[in-house]
Amino acid sequence: MKLEGKVAVVTGAGSGMGKEIAVLFAKEGAKVIVSDMNEQSAQATVALIQANNGIAVSVAANVAKEEDVRNMIDAAVENFGTLDILVNNAGIMDGMVPAHELTDESWERVFAVNATGPMRAIRKALPIFMEKGKGTIVNIASVGGLYGSRAGAAYTSAKHAVVGLTKNVGYQYAKLGIRCNAIAPGGVKTNIGMGGSVPNEFGLDKVMPGMGVMPRTGEPEEIAAVALFLASDDSSFVNGTVITADAGWTAF
Numbered sequence: 001m002k003l004e005g006k007v008a009v010v011t012g013a014g015s016g017m018g019k020e021i022a023v024l025f026a027k028e029g030a031k032v033i034v035s036d037m038n039e040q041s042a043q044a045t046v047a048l049i050q051a052n053n054g055i056a057v058s059v060a061a062n063v064a065k066e067e068d069v070r071n072m073i074d075a076a077v078e079n080f081g082t083l084d085i086l087v088n089n090a091g092i093m094d095g096m097v098p099a100h101e102l103t104d105e106s107w108e109r110v111f112a113v114n115a116t117g118p119m120r121a122i123r124k125a126l127p128i129f130m131e132k133g134k135g136t137i138v139n140i141a142s143v144g145g146l147y148g149s150r151a152g153a154a155y156t157s158a159k160h161a162v163v164g165l166t167k168n169v170g171y172q173y174a175k176l177g178i179r180c181n182a183i184a185p186g187g188v189k190t191n192i193g194m195g196g197s198v199p200n201e202f203g204l205d206k207v208m209p210g211m212g213v214m215p216r217t218g219e220p221e222e223i224a225a226v227a228l229f230l231a232s233d234d235s236s237f238v239n240g241t242v243i244t245a246d247a248g249w250t251a252f
Contacts, residue, residue, distance in 0.1 A: 002232040004029030007080040009072060011063055011121065012090030014041025016190030017140065019048075020224035021087055026054030028228060031080045035061045035072045035090070063090045063117030064109070073124040082132065085231045086125045088118035088162075089140040093192055094152040096203030107154045114158035115165070122169060122180070129178045137180040138230045139166050140223075141242060143250050146184055150210065152203045163242055170240025179239040181230045186246025187211075188218040215247040 008025050012018035014036030022032050026049040034049070034056050036042035042058035049056040059075045061068040076083040094110045118139055129135025144150035145159030163182060170180040226245050229235050244250055 001027075001029035002228060002234065003085070006030045006084040006231075007033075007076050007082050008085035008087065008231065009033040009035060009076050009083060009121070009125075010087040010089060011035045011061070011072070011117070012037075013045050014038045016192065017185070017188060017220045017223045017227075018087070018089040019045050020220040021089060021227045022056065023049055023052075023054075024221070024224040024228055025085070025087075025231065026056055027052065028232070030085065032056040033059055033072065033076045033079070035059045035063075037062050037090075063088075063121065064112035066120055069117065069120040070124055073121065073128075077128070083125055083128045083135070084132075085136045085138070086121055087138045087140070087227060087231070088121055090117060091140065091142075091192065092155075094155040096199040096207055097152040097154065098200060098203045098206070099153040101200060101202065102153050107157075110154035111158045111161070114155065115161040118162060119165060122165070126169075126173065126178070130173070130176055132177075134177040135179075136231050137166075137169065137178070138227050139180070139182040140227075141166065141182040141184045143184050143186050143244060143246050145182075146242065146244070147250065149206050151207065152200065166242065167240045174239055179230075179235070181235070181238055181240070182242045183223060183226050183230070184242050184244045184246070185223050186218060186244075186249040187214055188220060188223060190220055213252045214249045218245065218247060 013022040013034040039060035142159040166182040
């Protein structure tokens with residue numbers, strides 16, 4: 001088992017990619033803190049892990065709230081004694097809203113979840129990793145963090161910030177035995193949607209031409225497999241970079 005004896009925190013683990021990451025990590029021997037805003041969803045993921053003889057504890061956490069982030073990391077230490085792996089997966093979309101229609105409220109909400117949340121979790125985890133002399137961080141970015149019009153202005157900007165944070169942390173803590181990488185998924189079958197019941201017409205019009213060249217939609221399990229690679233010793237020489245998982249979409 002590739003993660004035997006490891007302790008992992010996975011955010012947004014009540015559904016979609018986060019759920020599959022948590023389930024796979026547990027199958028590979030990790031003890032998992034399953035974090036999600038929706039407590040029932042987190043508990044359902046834990047039940048699934050336990051049904052397969054895995055070890056997991058649910059923590060209700062809104063990553064936009066610093067206190068929740070601190071409690072989430074503390075839960076790993078309190079329940080399992082330490083932390084080895086942090087997966088920042090929780091995220092929200094922005095309804096494809098373009099810059100000229102963007103409100104401060106929407107901008108701040110998207111950044112709070114997609115960029116500030118991961119920063120705070122990393123900030124809380126780093127002292128644990130530094131004391132141990134090892135630790136692994138996996139951030140879920142997006143192809144929207146690599147290109148300009150896969151989503152609205154706020155989501156695009158926030159995911160670009162995640163990419164920058166990944167590279168900064170990866171390099172600056174490399175000699176301390178800590179690695180930080182990101183995954184940039186393309187279209188994946190999850191419940192994240194577009195971030196609104198009715199997407200912005202202007203923004204959607206600018207996004208749709210690129211959707212036509214997407215080879216296929218991915219499965220959450222496929223992203224989980226990449227996360228396992230980055231969390232395990234299989235990727236010991238991979239650091240401060242972004243792995244694109246999009247069936248070749250951005251190669252066009």
